[in-house]
Amino acid sequence: MTVADVGRKAPRRPRPAPGAGRRSPLRVLGMVVVLGFTAFNLLVLYWLIAASFKTPVEIFTKPFALPVRWFQLGKPLRNFAYAWDQAGFGDAFLTTVVLVAASSAAIVLVSAPAAYALTRLGVRGSGPLTNLIAVGMGVPFQTVIIPLFIGLSTVHLTDSLFGLFLVYVALSIPFTVFLLTGFFRSLSDEMEEAAAIDGASPLRTFFAVMLPLARGGLITALILNAIGLWNETLLAIVFLQSQAHFTLARALFTFYGAAEYQSEYGGLIAGVTILVLPMLVLYLVLARRIITGLTLGSGK
Amino acid sequence: MADVSFRGATRYYAGVDRPAVDRLDLEVADGEFLVLVGPSGCGKSTTLRMLAGLEGVDEGQVWIGDRDVTALPPKDRDIAMVFQNYALYPHMTVGENIGFHLKVAKVPRDERERRVRKAATLLGLESYLDRKPARLSGGQRQRVAMGRAIVRQPQVFCMDEPLSNLDAKLRVQTRTQIASLQRRLGVTTVYVTHDQVEAMTMGDRVAVLKDGVLQQCDTPIGLFSKPANLFVAGFIGSPAMNLLPARVDGDSAVIAGHAVRLTRGQRAQLSGDEVVVGVRPEGVDVVDFDDGIPVVVDVVEELGSDQFLYCSFEQAGTGDLVEHAVTARVAGMSPNQRGAKVGLLPRREAVHLFDPVTGSRLED
Amino acid sequence: MATIAAAPATQRGAAGKPGPTGTSGGHLVRKRRLFWPFLAPALILYVVFLVAPTIVTGVLSFTRWAGAGDTPQFTGFAGYLRMFASDSFRSALVNTLMYVVVGGIGTFLLAFLFTMVLRDMPGGKLVRTILFFPNIVAPVALAMFFSFLFKSDDKGLANFVLGGLGIDPVRFLAPENVTLTVIGALVWASSGFYITILMAAVDRIPPYLYEDAEIAGASAWQKFRAITLPLTWDVVGVAGVLWTINALKIFELVFVLAGPGTYSPPTAAWTLGIYVFDRSFGSQGTPDYGGASACAVVMIALTSVFVVLLRRLMRRDTIQF
Known part of the structure; x- marks a missing residue:
């Protein structure tokens, strides 16, 4: 039965099941669309990064070529330098990093105990209360900006990064609490009970047992909020007026009109790249976590 | 009705050098109940899936009757398959599940209903035709899966551990039911199991596989009384x-x-x-x-x-x-x-x- | 994400009664004392920054108010009537509905088409990662990319390509075309998200169901109709709700693409989101907080109506595998 295997090699790719490669018109169409779509996304990314090193003439006349002119002139980073210094993206970058980091941390700090209280304390009415908070995800920001603006201006917190910080934290609570209730609910009772039997106080149980267990969820919440706030534009437009306080998205929004007027397209695209690149890097590192996190709630 | 033959059929999986099924030569006679048995990972399910067309054949051929079906898609092979987990569509009723293949094959509605009813009667499922699978017992689900295979009136039944999800008592009952049903219908059947008792009690002949290689194929008595090698000797018989x-x-x-x-x-x-x-x-x-x-x-x-x-x-x-x-x-x-x-x-x-x-x- | 789909939280340890075991009972009571201290910060922020402002907006919608320096005057439904009669609101409403309905149909058709291909495609995971990518990019940045892509003169990338093919330039961003252009952009930018949601559900469908359908000889379409769609139906419903919520508040993409960027685009291209912004914080003229609030109320009302309708439409028995 066992014959010496001489000159026999496993194929690198085993033959697919017959019929698997069947070309129904729908599958062919789907394949074309999928590949076209994917190629387009990659092309967009290429175009963006290439264009941020180009002169306006190159951008419009050789959109798919590699950048040449600024490299010849020995100033390859000219567009970025312009955006960073002249257009205020340097300051905005710093502002955004600080604001986004502080806001995301604060959001999780406020939401995690709330999510824990709503899922694991067995208090009557937790369910409806969770739903009430979750409904907040459906409220368009446009619905609240007018009263918020009026309210914050009476306490002099408009055109203030602290004011925007408060708004960011508060308006991110529904999504974050909802996301974290899912995580806390999935934890088993046993660890908590074991801690209780060991005589740990409820507060200690939360910090020493439950938070570490929900760490994956907390990190996901942190990342998703950071991405969302990094890209947030509407609230930044409404609540920030002076350039000194601008976030990246806000700075880009203002720069857009000016750049159009001055034909400063290179600087504009460099600005877009400065806004997009950090998120792209984050995405390349954490793609799976970001994707599953963002699609989590809808799956269940 | 038709016989089945594997002619040097070989299957590789991506990234594994050793074939999952290695140059299998096996003849199944028309109307025969052949059981493929072996420990997990021995290639028995792969063999069945090659016959069904769910798995490609890297070397060799698979024949059903006088047709080389190696390159044919499953639907053109005139086979029916009973899956380990039954593969019942949870959103369809029992009747719709049994009739699904006929519906895909565009069998006219009244003929479809007639055949579904006939299969259901054969399996004692008449009163459950409007139920969803979630509201059936394990044994009933198993019978629905059988019904879906029978209603196709295929040349070959492929059964992949169809009893492994039943409790011990029901498994014993069902195994005699399946065996007698197969003998009544006379459809060539290839049946995969890891349970040597099931193999010995159900099969006309039993093929023992290990590491993708056929060890012996014989009648239950032949296997028991003249095991071809140490593996078969140790595998067949309990204790x-x-x-x-x-x-x-x-x-x-x-x-x-x-x-x-x-x-x-x-x-x-x-x-x-x-x-x-x-x-x-x-x-x-x-x-x-x-x-x-x-x-x-x-x-x-x-x-x-x-x-x-x-x-x-x-x-x-x-x-x-x-x-x-x-x-x-x-x-x-x-x-x-x-x-x-x-x-x-x-x-x-x-x-x-x-x-x-x-x-x-x-x-x- | 699934706001409305949130199932009621599981009630642990039968609230009010002592726990099942004597030892944990006392602990449970002590634990429950944490409830308000833990929940209060989030709840207070939520009520102060979301619930209360929503109510205030509702009240303001019945007034006429030019903002700071002016006092709100109660005008009843007059503000609403005036708004419904105005062309700018009408086009904002029609455009927004276009985004929700036409864009939604486009996105979901695309997503469905993708589920047929991506399920057993080699390298599908990589493709999904690439498709999802626009979702981590700021809408304002996407909008700027599209403004380069669709610039009306032959400077635009699209017209550059069309010109290369010998086709006359198209004015993609002219007010009469911009809604369709933005719908295209919106579908491109968001479909990755919905594809990912649907594919996550498709991946949970047991593969043997597709194998059985393969034996039956089902076509890609039949597999979709008989397996994929019915078994992902509840996720499709949730995705539909998410789409509605997101599409109804569309703002940056239209604002940047249809206009000069710094102030509002021509009214023919407006959406409800732009209407609210223009009437309150848009740089031109005196603010009309009453009118903006009325439009905001319409937005939230539309969201509720769509969500309720969708949920009613999609309601079905839950399916277990």
Whole structure:
């Protein structure tokens, strides 16, 4: 039965099941669309990064070529330098990093105990209360900006990064609490009970047992909020007026009109790249976590 | 109706050098119930899936009747498959599930209903036709899966461990039902299981696979009485056959001082001077300590109808005690006791001899 | 994400009664004392920054108010009537509905098409990661990319390509075309998200169901109709709700693409989100907080109506595998 295997090699790719490669018109169409779509996304990314090193003439006349002119002139980073210094993206970058980091941390700090209280304390009415908070995800920001603006201006917190910080934290609570209730609910009772039997106080149980267990969820919440706030534009437009306080998205929004007027397209695209690149890097590192996190709630 | 044949069929999986199924040659006669059995990972399911067309064939061919179906998609092979998890559509009723294949094949509505009703009657499912699978018991779901296969009126049934999700009692009942149904319909059937009892009770013939290689294909009696090699000998039968290594001395194999005679032919087939003596628990007589292989009874398992004695014996020469080395099956309620010293005597006609190097059986 | 789909939280340890075991009962009571301290910060922020402002917006919608320096005057439904009569609101409403309905149909058709291909495609995971990518890019950045892509003169990338093919330039961003252009951009930018949601559900469907359908000889479409769609139906419903919520508040993409960027685009291209912004914080003229609030109320009302309708439409028995 066992014959010496001489000159026999496993194929690198085993033959697919017959019929698997069947070309129904729908599958062919789907394949074309999928590949076209994917190629387009990659092309967009290429175009963006290439264009941020180009002169306006190159951008419009050789959109798919590699950048040449600024490299010849020995100033390859000219567009970025312009955006960073002249257009205020340097300051905005710093502002955004600080604001986004502080806001995301604060959001999780406020939401995690709330999510824990709503899922694991067995208090009557937790369910409806969770739903009430979750409904907040459906409220368009446009619905609240007018009263918020009026309210914050009476306490002099408009055109203030602290004011925007408060708004960011508060308006991110529904999504974050909802996301974290899912995580806390999935934890088993046993660890908590074991801690209780060991005589740990409820507060200690939360910090020493439950938070570490929900760490994956907390990190996901942190990342998703950071991405969302990094890209947030509407609230930044409404609540920030002076350039000194601008976030990246806000700075880009203002720069857009000016750049159009001055034909400063290179600087504009460099600005877009400065806004997009950090998120792209984050995405390349954490793609799976970001994707599953963002699609989590809808799956269940 | 048609026969099935695998001709050197080989299947590789990506990134694995050893084939999952290696040059399988197997003929299944028209109307035959063939069982593929083996431990998990032996390639039995892959073999079935190659027949069904769910798996590509890397080398060799698969034939159904006089057609080479190697490159045909599943739907053109005229087969039906019963999956391990039944693959029932949870959102369809029993009737819709049974009729799904006919609907896809655009069978007219009234003929479809007639055939679904007929299959349901055959399986005792008439009163459940409007239920969803979630509201059925495990056995009923299994029958729906059968119904979906029957209603296609295929040339070949492919069944992939269809009973493994049932509890022990229901499994015994269902296995006779399936076997008798298959005989009534007369449809060639290839049935995969890891359970050798299922294989022995259901199959007209049983094919034993290990590591993708066919070990033996024979009738249950053939497998049991003439296992082709050590693997089959150990795999078929419960409790397993006693396999005792022995040294050949002249024309006899000697186990713990007891001699088992070899024929001249057997002696000639042997590659060395070691031999494995196989004897099933029921092929052993319990005699006085000095009259057979001297053993000590470690455990007595009383089943009422039978009694199993698990015994150890001293290795000749070294004097080491080999624990639970031999199992003997004796009549139930026999007065054997733990710790008793008895002799075990293999009956001459119950002895199987194997070459320890090649594993092959030494023919008489 | 699944706001409305949130199942009621499981009630642990039968609230009010002592726990099942004597030892944990006391602990449970002590634990429950944490409830308000833990929940209060989030709840207070939520109520102060979301619930209360929503109510205030509702009240303001019945007034006429030019903001700081002016006092709100109660005008009843007059503000609403005036708004419904105005062209700018009408086009904002029609455009927004276009985004929700046409964009939604486009996105979901695309997503469905993708589920047929991506399920057993080699390298599908990588493709999914690439498709999802626009979702981590700021809408304002996407909008700027599209403004380069669709610039009306032959400077635009699209017209550059069309010109290369010998086709006359198309004015993609002219007010009469911009809604369709933005719908295209929106579908491109968001479909990755919905594809990912649907594919996550498709991946949970046991593969043997597709194998059985393969034996039956089902086509890609039949597999979709008989397996994929019915078994992902509840996720499709949730995705539909998410789409509605997101599409109804579309703002940056249109604002940047249809206009000069710094102030509002022509009214023919407006959405409800732009209407609110223009009437309150848009740089031109005196603010009309009453009108903006009325439009915001319409937005939240539309969201509720769509969500309720969708949920009613999609309601079905839950399916277990």
